[in-house]
Amino acid sequence: MSEQVTLTRDGEIAVVTVNNPPVNALGTAVRQGLVAAMEQIDADDAIKAAIIIGEGRTYPAGADIREFGKPPQPPALFEVCTRIEETTKPVIAAIHGTALGGGLEISLGAHYRIADPKGRVGLPEVLIGVMPGAGGTIRLPRIAGIGKALDIMVSGRQVGAPEALELGILDRLAETDLLDDAKTFARELIAEGAGPRKTSDRTEGLGTEEENATALQAARDGIVKKARGLYAPAKMVDSMEYSLSHSLHDASIFERDAFMSCLGTPQQQGLNHAFFAERASAKVPENGRAQPRPLNKIGVIGGGTMGAGITVAALNAGLEVTMVERNAEAIANGQKNVEKVYDRDVTKGRKTEAQKTAIMDRYTPSTNYTDLSDADLIIEAVFENMDVKREVFSTLDKVAKPGAVLASNTSYLNIDEIASATARPESVIGLHFFSPANIMRLLEIVIPTKAADDAIATGFALAKAMKKVPVRAGLCDGFIGNRILAKYMSAAAFMVEDGASPYAIDAALVKFGYPMGIHAMGDLAGLDIGWSNRKNNAAKRNNQDRYNGTIADRICENGWFGQKTGKGWYVYAEGDRRGTPNPDIDAIIASARADLGITPRDFSEEEVIRRYLAAMVNEGARVLEEGIALKPSDIDVTFLFGYGFPRYRGGPMKYADMYGLDNLLTDLREFEKEDPRFWKPAQLLIDMVERGESFDDLNKRAMA
Incomplete structure (x- = not known):
């Protein structure tokens, strides 16, 4: 077939083995080899059934990331899945390790599925901002149901083999050796005269036309709504809906077009960056120079x-x-x-x-x-x-x-x-x-x-x-994290002093994609922590720097530390974790503004986000400048996993790239006029704009 795909015989059973280490990714040679194997199986009358299995530690675990960004080479994965399904002999997918994304779609193209009890399956494309594009939205709902299929796709979670069996994704679990049990399964099918069973023709996961419509609407109202800000989940529902009333050929084209529409969107860029940034964070010099103790x-x-x-x-x-x-x-x-x-x-x-x-x-x-x-x-x-x-x-x-x-x-x-x-x-x-x-x-x-x-x-x-x-x-x-946090918390504090409502700031941040606003987060963590830090650092504070704790200190002086005391920026009834605005805050803010001699002004939602992100990214640039972080993507990972930065925006440094570093520098120059010390642009940022560089350029150099 190819170096990566081999076909061997055990009597009437063909065993098609994918061997493309380390994870048997579905690169061009693998796709071509699978199609060639199906052609040979159909042409050989002595073959009565076939098994697709992976060599090494896993069944094909998904697409080949080495091909990302390159011109696609035939055959497309959806064509491979269709060719497997059209094979005239029963084809069994024998799954171990992880069958994810295209790996699961290949197995759904097969007619039957068996898995090692420790195996896992899933369609996690949403994690990089796209959707299944090789039949996942067409075939999975037909056996697992619309709601369950969407839950798997929208969450991106990996489903353990026992649960997959319950959902009908698998036909059985291996009890001894996976290949031996798959061969036993094949012999049973041959003895029973069972032919191919196309997943795309199955309907046991579906209901009546009315029930399907209700399930699809529930998906739009529920699962997709929960995926706030994401583009791909709604496209998944569209593809599912289309597939219920169209041929496999037309549905495959529709799904592929929907998949392609996800590519290149800002959130796909952000999610894709987040995916690879997470994997790059452990690549540090010390790991290359020494073994752990x-x-x-x-x-x-x-x-x-x-x-x-x-x-x-x-x-x-x-x-x-x-x-x-x-x-x-x-x-x-x-x-x-x-x-x-x-x-x-x-x-x-x-x-x-x-x-x-x-x-x-x-x-x-x-x-x-x-x-x-x-x-x-x-x-x-x-x-x-x-x-x-x-x-x-x-x-x-x-x-x-x-x-x-x-x-x-x-x-x-x-x-x-x-x-x-x-x-x-x-x-x-x-x-x-x-x-x-x-x-x-x-x-x-x-x-x-x-x-x-x-x-x-x-x-x-x-x-x-x-x-x-x-x-x-x-x-x-x-x-990295708390240093940058201190900077953008100060930016928020100054906006409140200058006229912004703390609740409007929080609302703008939630709309931007954060799970909660900065003031709600302070209440959750405990306002006394920041108060203690400000008091401990009072002797080190430069008197030329604008003080960021005037309002927060007064809140703490009342004994209001947030959720732990039932009152902070918000008021919390017993058992309430969200809170409602504290009616006493307005008076504290007004008093502080009067003492500071500030005439309040309005802040638009857009300006709130510009200032918040400018403070964050500018301090991130200083962190890079000083070598505190090795690369911009490490800052992104810190804020994605530690501070609630919306994943689909990629992290603050990736967001800055997409916003435009020249635009960010323009914002800083504008804000610098009112406070030259706080808003002074990092020299690294100035230099990058002059050279026409992005933070992604720094990532590539760091990983070279």
Whole structure:
């Protein structure tokens, strides 16, 4: 067939094997080989049934990303799927690993499907801003139903083999060896005289014409509405609807046209960038220079919200964890914090009691630091105070084994200063988890001055084990995320002082694509945290800089810290997580403006977004300028996974590219007239505009 596709015989059964490592991507040679295999199967009367299977670790896992952006080569994937379906002998897809996107569409083109029980299927094209284009919207609803099919496509989730069997996507699960069981399945079909069963002709997932129309309308009103701001989900529904009343040929063309209409849209560019940025974040120099140290058992200092979250993340990664707290009461609370996560999982049916017990068997609570003497990695998650953290690290230095990595979960503090409390600064790194640590995927891996490459590589290995998205961050106040956050929070604070409503700012940000506005986020995190930081940094603040906390300080002085106190920028009734505007805020704002001598003015929604993003991107450029971030896409990943930046916009630096860096610089020059210190453009940004460069150009150079 080709080097990537081979056909072998076992009696009356043809076995078509795809071998295109590492993930058997459906490149041109694979597509051509599959078509050639079907031609040979049809032409050989001795062949009564066929199996398509992948060599190595997976069934074809999707399109070949090496072909992205290149002129398409025949045959198109939808033509391959149709050719498989038109084969005159029964064809079985034997799935292991992940059959995603085009991989699942190939298997839907087959007449029958069997999978390894650990296999997964899905149509995740939405994650890069497109939709299935090779029959997914035509064939999947016919067996799984319109609602279930759309849920799979709009979420982009991977469906485990047992669920896929329940949905009718699979016909059976393998019980022993996948290929052997697929051959047994084929022999049964031959013995029964069962011929091809075209998925495109099946209707068991569908209802009456009226029921289908109702399901499609429900999809438009529900699933698609939830995918706020996304273009592809509505196109999926259009394609499904069209396929119900047209031939496979016409429906395939319609689907392909809908797929093509997604390409090149701003959100497709943003989502595609986000997809590859996430995968590029772990490509750092230290991983290329050193192997990680052993990582089997870890210690966690602290059992509060953050310490418990880190512990759960480590337990979920299969690691042994010893948690240390200062006394019996504190460690009992720490253990409760861990157990309640798994109790919730049991209550919701995500885990059994036996699974919870097996996990907790790897957890050891302690009040004695010496119980950490055999830990490979120890993570400190105590109060954000330098003296407290230095005391912890001084103690760890005495009890930790040689070679153990010592990590601080600090959000802002200087890790060099923390490391200086030990005699092993080369083994100290920062691991900035985001709360709740067992759910949030971002992990900033902060590199202090003396950290060894293998210690840094161990941080990245932990991120991989925990299935987190790691970002390498240099040493500065706030690292990447919180440093930039402070800047755009200031921009929002100044807009409120100058006349903008905090609620109008939040509404503009939600419309832009954020899950919540900056003031609602402050209430969620706790306004007292920012208040404490402002007081701690008061002595370091330059008096020439405009102060950003005038209004927020007054809110905190009333004891209003947000959701934890039931009142902040918003008021929260019991059980209410969204809140309503605090009626007392207007008076506080008016008083602050009067004291500052500010005559308020109006801010349009468009200006709010321009200022917010300009402050964010300008500080991002400074972070790059100083080497705190290795590449712009790392800043994008930080804000996509840690701060709620809308994924379909790609991240702040990608958004700036699409907005136009020259336009961004023009905005900064305009704002600079009113506050030359705060709005001064980063020199990197000025230089890039002069050279006609984009942040994507910097990404390409960093990855070269």
